[in-house]
Amino acid sequence: MAQVPHRFHQLSDDxxxxxxxxxxxxxxxxxxxxxxxxxxxxxxxxVALEPGKGPTGYAEDMRTIQPIASRVLLEIGPKARQRPSALELVDRQQKPDSWRETEYFLTPKGRKLMRDIIKIMEE
Structure with a gap:
């Protein structure tokens, strides 16, 4: 391996x-x-870590506000607002005990992506 100038931090193998x-x-x-x-x-x-929450819960997780979280969840879900096509990684449904609240979960496509990510992390 070539000698790296001292001003550049040499990374360990890990x-x-x-x-x-x-x-x-x-x-x-x-x-x-x-x-x-x-x-x-x-x-x-x-969503992968804690399915079943609504936009407000995910906004807290993402350290943002609910309107931004809602927009992002829609973009990765079944309805793209600003993209030519939806990513369809998550979907939402109405909570059984509330007409006003929705809960998000991974779609089959989203679960495949999650499994691929886990494989990468386990390498």
Whole structure:
């Protein structure tokens, strides 16, 4: 390996491995849509971690406000507002005990993406 100037931090093998996983994760999301923003990735992870919440709950998880969370959830769901086609990674349904609230969950396509991400992390 070539000598690296002292002003550049030399990464350990573990650090390199971890960063390569990050790159693979981003590439896997980009396979769904080449221009997917990180906010969509974060929303997807939030739904995968805790399905069944509504936009307000996910807004708290994502450290944003409910209208922004709602917009992002729609973009990764069945209705694209600003994209030519929907990503269809999550879907929503009305909560059984409330006419006003919705809950989000992964679609089969979203579950496949989640499994792919887990495989990358386990490498």
């Amino acid at each position: 650090e390199r491995k971890a960063l390569r996983k990050v790159v693979k994760l981003i590439q896997r999301f980009r396979d769904e849509d080449g221009r997917i923003p990180s906010s969509y990735m974060e929303a997807f992870a939030a």
